[in-house]
Amino acid sequence: MSHIFLITKREFLTQVKKKSFVILTLLAPVMLVAFGAVIGLMFKANESHSIIEVADRSGLFRGQLKSSEQLDYVFVSAADEKSRINNLKGNESLDGILILPELKNRDFEDLQKNARLVINSKIGFDTKQKIIADINNVIKKEKIRELGIAETQLTGLDKGFTLKTINVSENNKEDSDLGFGVKSGLSILLMYVTFMFIIIYGVRVMRSVLEEKNNRVVEIIISSVKPFELMMGKILGVTLVALTQFLVWITMSVIGALVLNTGFSPLQKNIPGANEELAGKLDVTQIATQVSHSLLELNFPLIIFVFIVFFLLGYIFYSSIYAAIGSAVDNETETQQFTLFAILPLMLGMYGSFSLMNNPDGPLGFWLSIIPFTSPVAMIARIPFGVPAWQIALSIALLLGTTVFMIFVAGKIYRVGILMYGNKATLKEIWKWIRG
Numbered sequence: 432m433s434h435i436f437l438i439t440k441r442e443f444l445t446q447v448k449k450k451s452f453v454i455l456t457l458l459a460p461v462m463l464v465a466f467g468a469v470i471g472l473m474f475k476a477n478e479s480h481s482i483i484e485v486a487d488r489s490g491l492f493r494g495q496l497k498s499s500e501q502l503d504y505v506f507v508s509a510a511d512e513k514s515r516i517n518n519l520k521g522n523e524s525l526d527g528i529l530i531l532p533e534l535k536n537r538d539f540e541d542l543q544k545n546a547r548l549v550i551n552s553k554i555g556f557d558t559k560q561k562i563i564a565d566i567n568n569v570i571k572k573e574k575i576r577e578l579g580i581a582e583t584q585l586t587g588l589d590k591g592f593t594l595k596t597i598n599v600s601e602n603n604k605e606d607s608d609l610g611f612g613v614k615s616g617l618s619i620l621l622m623y624v625t626f627m628f629i630i631i632y633g634v635r636v637m638r639s640v641l642e643e644k645n646n647r648v649v650e651i652i653i654s655s656v657k658p659f660e661l662m663m664g665k666i667l668g669v670t671l672v673a674l675t676q677f678l679v680w681i682t683m684s685v686i687g688a689l690v691l692n693t694g695f696s697p698l699q700k701n702i703p704g705a706n707e708e709l710a711g712k713l714d715v716t717q718i719a720t721q722v723s724h725s726l727l728e729l730n731f732p733l734i735i736f737v738f739i740v741f742f743l744l745g746y747i748f749y750s751s752i753y754a755a756i757g758s759a760v761d762n763e764t765e766t767q768q769f770t771l772f773a774i775l776p777l778m779l780g781m782y783g784s785f786s787l788m789n790n791p792d793g794p795l796g797f798w799l800s801i802i803p804f805t806s807p808v809a810m811i812a813r814i815p816f817g818v819p820a821w822q823i824a825l826s827i828a829l830l831l832g833t834t835v836f837m838i839f840v841a842g843k844i845y846r847v848g849i850l851m852y853g854n855k856a857t858l859k860e861i862w863k864w865i866r867g
Contacts, residue, residue: 539574625745629746634770737823784813
C-alpha cells in the first residue's frame with residue numbers, strides 16, 4: 432500500500448504541476464462562459480427589425496395587425512400597390528409589401544391562396560412566421576365573430592385540462608410535470624459528467640502508461656515496485672487529478688452563479704422561432720421557485736452516494752481496461768484498435784439511458800443499470816427517478832466484483848505488456864498473459 436500511495440502521489444503532483452493543467456483548470460470555465468457570451472452576442476447582432484407595408488384590399492386587417500419590436504406594419508392604399516412594388520427594389524428603408532386580396536364571399540381559403548409577400552431581399556424565418564401568425568390570429572377572430580362565439584366562451588374552450596398525479600409509493604406526493612423535467616435534467620447532467628470523466632481521464636491513464644513504456648522509464652521503476660502497484664498508483668493518481676479539476680470548476684461555477692444574475696429572458700428572445708407571446712407569459716421567478724422546490728424534494732443523500740460509488744467504481748473499472756490497452760501496444764495509433772471495445776459498452780449505456788426518461792423502471796432500464804459494463808452511467812441516470820434499494824445493492828455488488836476482476840485481469844496484462852517493447856501484441860498473446 433505504501434508503494435501505491437507513493438506512486439499515486441507522484442502521478443498526482445506530476446500532473447497538477449504542469450502549466451497546461453493550471454491553465455486549463457482556471458481558463459476552461461472562463462472560456463466556456465466567454466463562448467456562451469459570444470454566442471449570445473452573435474444572436475443579438477443578427478436580430479432584425481423589418482418594415483412591411485400592407486396593401487389590404489378587404490379592409491379586414493387594418494388596425495388588427497399590430498406592430499412589435501421585431502416587425503412594423505405600415506398600411507398603405509391598395510390603389511398604389513403596383514407602383515410601390517415597382518419602387519421596392521433598392522429601397523433600403525422598406526423590407527417588403529404584404530398584399531392581402533379582397534375577401535370574396537367570406538372565402539378565407541381563397542384569400543390565403545391569393546395573398547403574397549413581395550420582398551426586396553431575403554427576410555428571416557422568424558419574421559415570416561410572425562407575419563403568418565398575425566394574419567392567422569385576425570382570421571381566427573373573424574371566424575369566431577361569424578359563429579357568434581363570445582370572447583369569454585372562447586377562453587373557456589381554449590382552457591386546457593390539467594391532471595394531478597399522486598404517487599402512493601412516495602407518501603402520496605404529487606408528481607408534477609416540472610418535477611419530472613427537473614429529474615430528467617439532473618439525470619442527463621450526472622450521466623454526461625460520468626461518461627466524459629471516464630472517457631477523458633481513462634484515456635489519460637492509457638497515454639501515461641504508453642509514454643513511460645516508450646521512454647523505457649518503466650523498466651527502472653518496475654525494479655522497485657510490483658507492476659500491479661504501479662498500475663493502481665497511476666489510476667488513483669489520475670483520479671485525484673480529475674477530482675481536483677472538477678472541484679475547482681464546481682467552486683468557480685457556484686461563485687459565478689452567485690455573482691452573476693443573467694436571467695432567462697434575454698436567452699428566450701434569442702431562440703430562433705421562439706413564441707414571443709408565450710415568452711411574455713413566463714414568470715421566470717415562479718419557474719425558478721418551482722424548480723428549486725422540485726430539487727429539494729429529491730433524495731439528495733442517496734443520489735450523491737450512488738453517484739460517487741458508481742462514478743468511482745466505473746472510472747476504476749474502465750481505467751483498468753485503458754491501462755491494459757496502454758501496456759499492450761507500442762504507439763498511440765494502435766490504441767484505436769482496442770479502445771473501441773472500451774467505448775462501445777459505455778456509449779450503449781449512455782444512449783440507451785435516454786429511453787429511461789419515459790420508463791425508468793422498465794426492463795431496459797433495469798438491465799442497463801445492472802450489467803457492470805453499462806451500470807456506471809445507467810444507474811446514475813435512473814437514480815433521480817427513484818430506484819429500489821435491492822437493485823442499487825445488486826448493481827453495486829456486481830460492479831464491485833467485476834471491477835476487482837478487471838483490475839486482476841488488467842494487472843496480468845500490465846505485468847507482461849509493460850515490458851514488451853517493440854513487439855505488437857496479438858489477442859492470442861494477451862490471452863496467454865491473462866492465463867499466465
